Amino acid sequence: MKRAIFLLIAISILTTACFAQENLGARPISMGGAFTGLADDVNAVFVNPAGIGYLKGESASISTKISEGRQYTIIGGVESTSVGAFGVGYITSAFDLADPTETEYLSEGGETPVRAMNQTLVLSYARQLNEFMVVPDNMGKLSLGTSVKFSSNKINTAKGLSEQSGTSGVKADVAAVFRANDSLSWGLSMKNLFSKADKTDDSQADEGFDVAMGVSGNVFDKSLTWSAEGQCIGLEYRPTSVLAVRVGRDGDYNTSGIGVNLSGVSFDYAYLAKETPVHYVGVSVAVPEYNGSDTKQASLDIQ
Secondary structure, eight states: OHHHHHHHHHHHHHHSOOOOOSSSOHHHHHTTTOOTTTOOSTTHHHHOGGGGGGOOSEEEEEEEEEOTTEEEEEEEEEEEETTEEEEEEEEEEEEEOSOTTSOSOOOTTSOOEEEEEEEEEEEEEEEEGGGTSOOOGGGOEEEEEEEEEEEEEEEEETTSOEEEOSOOEEEEEEEEEEEEETTEEEEEEEEEETOOOOOSOTTSOOOSOEEEEEEEEEETTTTEEEEEETTEEEEEEOSSSSEEEEEEEOSSSEEEEEEEEETTEEEEEEEEOSSSOEEEEEEEEEEOOTTOOOOOOOOOEEO
16 A cells, blocks of 8 residues: 555656756755755755754754855755754845846836845644654654745846835745654645745746645665655665765756765755856755754755
């Protein structure tokens, strides 16, 4: 029965669209953006908030993308408590307007717009149902989560003034991560509820309602992790506890990356092979619970 359910889930995942974007942490990017079903580090705050329900201790993240004329920064953190996991994230992106005279970003004061900026505050919460419900071990584990996102779009004019522009407001994500066992998990994220499609840049996808589903697992004593989501797929190979090698495909472009973990602090690099290649570098850190239990390393990505 369980195999039949996972077969139906796998079919649905493979037939859905791939929502992977380049505006993620270095680790998800290097794995082709297929992170909805994996969601096992602090990047889950931005991709699938239900994943933070499995994290233990404290995790933190900061990221930035290396791209000329563009700025993209993510700051995130997760705190695990006895009543669930709480996450907070901040995203800021900005890019120069190539042709200020032909743009949707208009200045109410009549000044020439030169730069567009988006800021988003993310507040997340997740809880494992198994923590307060009696469930047989062979039934797996289920975590439910949600994120509320407060966004604001602005433009900067040639005189350095900042004005509100475009669509701003509140959006929400509702998500789940089901782990059948230590080697197989499935994730679902319904993104941007109660929102209309909105664009801040031609290189970014519409931020309207989306549904993302993914599946992930590991083999060879957990040294090889795989993740699939629509036409996105990624692999992470850890030959030692120090080194991680990653490759992926986001449906249109190849991705790759590497991570080095030194005593709980990880340094990550990701490469997105677009026509104009994009590079990501990252640093990650996780603090275990005070009782000494293990915690999954979070990604502190500099994208």
